[in-house]
Amino acid sequence: MATVKDHYDVVLSDVYSWMFGGFASGVERNIDFFDARGIRPLGSGAALDLGAGCGFQSIPLARLGFKVTAIDLSGPLLRELADHAGSLPIETVEGDLMHFDEYLTEKVELVVCMTDTLLHLPSKEAVSALFGKVAGTLEDGGTLILTFRDLSGEVTGLDRFIPVKSDEGTILTCFLEYGPETVTVHDLVHTKGQDGWTLKASWYEKCRLSKAWVEAQLKGAGFGRVDAAEDGGVVTVIAIK
Missing domain, CATH: 3.40.50.150 (Vaccinia Virus protein VP39)
Structure with missing residues (x-):
């Protein structure tokens, strides 16, 4: 994390x-x-x-x-x-x-x-x-x-995958996992460059x-x-x- x-x-x-x-x-x-x-x-x-x-x-x-x-x-x-x-x-x-x-x-x-x-x-x-x-x-x-x-509410299944924003050069997707007190937030950013697409990804917790x-x-x-x-x-x- x-x-x-x-x-x-x-x-x-x-x-x-x-x-x-x-x-x-x-x-x-x-x-x-x-x-x-x-x-x-x-x-x-x-x-x-x-x-x-x-x-x-x-x-x-x-x-x-x-x-x-x-x-x-x-x-x-x-x-x-x-x-x-x-x-x-x-x-x-x-x-x-x-x-x-x-x-x-x-x-x-x-x-x-x-x-x-x-x-x-x-x-x-x-x-x-x-x-x-x-x-x-x-x-x-x-x-x-x-x-x-x-x-405080919880989404399940495919609703945990959120297409936050995208354009021709950048795609931001979020995936959520729910615990009792926190939500684990996974952010994935795909960016398009001269050599194709690259990915940056990380996850952290929110209350x-x-x-x-x-x-x-x-x-x-x-x-x-x-x-x-x-x-x-x-x-x-x-x-x-």
């Missing part, structure tokens, strides 16, 4: 923007996401992007006026973020999001942890610990935004989290208001301290 960092560095970082429809598309999607929810800096303007990747969240937030600390394990994805950030107020940190507090000098107004980043943590206990640390880092009235796929479990953990961590909704298997949570 690969670590999350190794899995992204070896298999996914080169195709990450592509599998979301391209960098511009990913940024525009989150501009719309934040606009629809009225996300604007109202306090210090300090924001923390946990699992920032190539900047799909950080760049829209910086454009809205936030000063963003963007943390991710993947150096290649953070370099892609930096290439697109220009003069926007974004500081990138290559590191473990569980230790985000080591990179901050003040409390923050907003924390986002989106696009399945939460599922990359090693256990439910780690997820609960992260919620407690985030609650302690947010200003009074601060906001935590989560998005993740609800993997199986449900909307109800996450809501309960956030309330236990001290969030006074937790709004959660599910659409097409993707859970969106807005939690207010």
